[in-house]
Amino acid sequence: MKIGDIVIGLFIILSVVLMIIPLPAGILDLLIAINLSLGLIVVFNALFAREALNMSSFPTILLFATMYRLSLNVSSTRLILRDGEAGSIIETFGGFVGGGNPVVGIIIFIILVIIQFLVITKGSERVAEVSARFTLDAMPGKQMAIDADLNSGIIDEHEAKARRQKIQDEASFYGSMDGASKFVKGDAIAGLIITFINVIGGITIGSMNGMPIGEAMSIYTTLTIGDGLVSQIPALLISLATGILVTKVSKEADVSQILIAQLFNVPKALYLSGGVLIILGLLSPLNPIIIVGLGAIIIIAGNNIDKSLQIQSIEDEVATGEVEADEIRRPENVVSLLQIDPIELEFGYGIIPLADVNQGGDLLDRVVMIRRQIALELGAVVPIIRLRDNIQLNPNQYIVKIKGVQVSEGEILFDHYMAMNPGFVEEEIDGIETVEPAFKLPALWITESQREKAETYGYTVVDPPSIIATHLTEIIKQHLDELLTRQDVQTLISNVKETHPTLVDELVPKLMGVGEIQKVLQHLLREGISIRDLVTIFETLADNASINRDTDILTEYVRQSLKRTISKKFFTSNETTSVVTLDPAIEQLIMDSVKQTEQGTYLALDPEKTQLILKATEEQINRLEEVGRQPILITSPIVRIYFKKLTEEYFKNLIIISYNEIESNIELQSIGMVSIS
Structure with a gap:
């Protein structure tokens, strides 16, 4: 004690x-x-x-x-x-x-x-x-x-x-x-x-x-x-x-x-107070020695304070001039100009009310929720999102920058709502035609008076802050892999170490470095796979890193360990999912074209064969989209990573999953096969 x-x-x-x-x-x-x-x-x-x-x-x-x-x-x-x-x-x-x-x-x-x-x-x-x-x-x-x-x-x-x-x-x-x-x-x-x-x-x-x-x-x-x-x-x-x-x-x-500072910093007030006391002392029965003397002391004090303030004003002016001169003479410090914000949302002056709390805007609160949502959904910590106005933009325009480079933009109509037809609404409403910025869907701008009518018909109606927040969320998800830095990975490792020190000590740095773990996590995030279950990810890496250091192959092992997460994300357990498969002949062709080097493996496929495979893949994707299904292609585990690399630049929305990443209770129906024969 x-x-x-x-x-x-x-x-x-x-x-x-x-x-x-x-x-x-x-x-x-x-x-x-x-x-x-x-x-x-x-x-x-x-x-x-x-x-x-x-x-x-x-x-x-x-x-x-x-x-x-x-x-x-x-x-x-x-x-x-x-x-x-x-x-x-x-x-x-x-x-x-x-x-x-x-x-x-x-x-x-x-x-x-x-x-x-x-x-x-x-x-x-x-x-x-x-x-x-x-x-x-x-x-x-x-x-x-x-x-x-x-x-x-x-x-x-x-x-x-x-x-x-x-x-x-x-x-x-x-x-x-x-x-x-x-x-x-x-x-x-x-x-x-x-x-x-x-x-x-x-x-x-x-x-x-x-x-x-x-x-x-x-x-x-x-x-x-x-x-x-x-x-x-x-x-x-x-x-x-x-x-x-x-x-x-x-x-x-x-x-x-x-x-x-507040009572004796205004000489005018002291002059007036002293003058009133002197007049009272001379013209009233009050003791003149005390009253007039006190008034004189106050006036003298006010005069001294007035002189001090004038001297201080001159000194401040000289000091300001010296500072400005030093700034001119001093070499420019450009280090601060080298800083780049990971994520920026810039908007025109017409959107400022949406971000201004004093005007009732809640865009800042929505940005906070975006970071929380992505942390819960994908297990990654989103960097601070910088919000700033830009007078060079159109009043209702906004742009999203990733590491200082613009990656997307959008435009809203203030005091309007965006109405989107989910596909089954037959009634039409009047509005200004536009395109939803996040998913590029056709939409209409409608007024407040039309909102209730549109919702009654079955339209999906969203307000401008929700449009911007949804667009920003999708952009962050698309680029989350490149936003994940080594420092972020080290933070994630430290968090796991608090509860599983033995696992982390076995994996880092004995088997893998922070950079290699970063590449595995980036591969997962690039395809929208959550990394929240870091314990399972690290245990899988610890089991296989001693045999193979190729981060692409290790990522496939991790995906197979996360099959419950993958199945829940892309499939529904109580209904049959339509997919397409990959012809075994193409799988064999891809495996025969894989080349091994000291830096890892790469695919050396004949350009003509590549074009045929891409064309066949596009046909099957169109078949799935025609019946309103998400384009999912199922392939063997050993081929999945190479087929993904082959097609990811051409088909951004194509989901490629191996058989080992699907739980046994998932029912699939193949409605086509990617084939070039």
């Missing part, structure tokens, strides 16, 4: 013990002095804290301090009523503040309580309540702002996490302060009640012991007032600290800097 924990525990126990066990007057003096010290420490810490969260534990401090102070009240009350004394500190306060007159002491005490209860405590309570309400109301907007900064690349994941935590801490702090301010209010009320009880009880006990009423009133009232003062002064300091914390607005400077 730490020393701090022991001290806190003993402090709490002491607060309870003080209410039960009688204390000598000397020890009570020490504890009262400690109470005064704590009040001073708390108020100065609150005064010089940069922001309220620097004293996030203040509600707990307030509770402990209130409990400790009330326990001292109980101990001092016991001494006053039992012995007619309560230590030197209480006697000194009672006699000094009242000047030997109990009535004056009572009045001073009541004034202190009124100041604390009606002014400071009441105001702090209200400020804490409003701050808590506004902090909670502002949380969603702050969260969205953080997500926007994260998506635009201004901050990284670590800083975003820290900012979110700070928002939660602020909400908890102001919520706690709203409730903790009630401690101060209750403490003030308790102080009044205890004082009243002490006065009445002291006079009664003194009278019962044969003491004259006047003498009893003088002694017990003086002691009670002293007790109330030594209790209420620390309470007043704590109340002041509460007010300072909940009214802090700046995080850049402490209170002294802010007050001086």
Whole structure:
């Protein structure tokens, strides 16, 4: 157990013990002095804290301090009523503040309580309540702002996490302060009640012991007032600290800097204030020496501040000129210009409202969801997507860049919806003909008034942010393999190592390097295969990498291990899927054309044979598309990778799967065969 924990525990126990066990007057003096010290420490810490969260534990401090102070009240009350004394500190306060007159002491005490209860405590309570309400109301907007900064690349994941935590801490702090301010209010009320009880009880006990009423009133009232003062002064300091914390607005400077800068930074205000005081001193019965003198001091101070500001302005202007000159003379730093964003979405000024949270746009939120969706679907972490406006584009145009190069573009109509016929709708609606950018399907732009009618007919209707988000998602999926860097792979390896250290130690770097694993994962992503099941992928690589280091062949082994994932992605278990197959003669021709080198294998097929195979493949793809089926071709495991390389540049949407990648419960129907015979 730490020393701090022991001290806190003993402090709490002491607060309870003080209410039960009688204390000598000397020890009570020490504890009262400690109470005064704590009040001073708390108020100065609150005064010089940069922001309220620097004293996030203040509600707990307030509770402990209130409990400790009330326990001292109980101990001092016991001494006053039992012995007619309560230590030197209480006697000194009672006699000094009242000047030997109990009535004056009572009045001073009541004034202190009124100041604390009606002014400071009441105001702090209200400020804490409003701050808590506004902090909670502002949380969603702050969260969205953080997500926007994260998506635009201004901050990284670590800083975003820290900012979110700070928002939660602020909400908890102001919520706690709203409730903790009630401690101060209750403490003030308790102080009044205890004082009243002490006065009445002291006079009664003194009278019962044969003491004259006047003498009893003088002694017990003086002691009670002293007790109330030594209790209420620390309470007043704590109340002041509460007010300072909940009214802090700046995080850049402490209170002294802010007050001086804001009160004495406008010479005109000082000139006017000094002039008014001088006029009052000369034309009114007020003491002219004091009033005119003070006005003159203020005017002189304003003149000095005016000169200082002019000198500062000149120095700032000179410094700015020197900086600009240094910038001109300094060789240009072009390193920052070499940075390339992995993914960029640029759009014209007409699309800005869709990305502006203040105008109700939710495009930034959709971009966040894209990264989450792809992480869940394909198991890869998408880099930060940079969003920026580009005045060189048409107002409603947007482009998508991968590593600084434009790969796709689209155009939307603001305040319109895109309606697409799924193929079975016969009713026609009026609209502007267009093409859906992600899948190149025919579509119509329709107005808000036509939306309900189109949905009733059966059209698929989407809004502009959904169009852009869908298009961006498809572009990212198509290029996800080239976005997967070695650093990303190392991060994935580290994540697996946390739960499967033996597997990773066996595979990396003994059998495969990070670059080789990267190539295998890129092969899988290129064909839309999820890499979320990294444990299965790594185990398959560990089993086969010692026999064959060819990443193409290793990818085929991994695909066979992921046959459940592949089958679920491309087939439906409760219905028959139409596919085409590859002629065994073509398979044999391909295998005979495979050449082995030290760098790996490649396909050296006769160009005429290649054209015949491609033409036959196109015919079978068209047959599948005519019946509304996804083009899937089934081939033997050993041929799959080479046939994929042969056709991938010509048929982007052709899915090629080997027999070993299909689960046994999948029903297939071959409606054709790719053949050149």
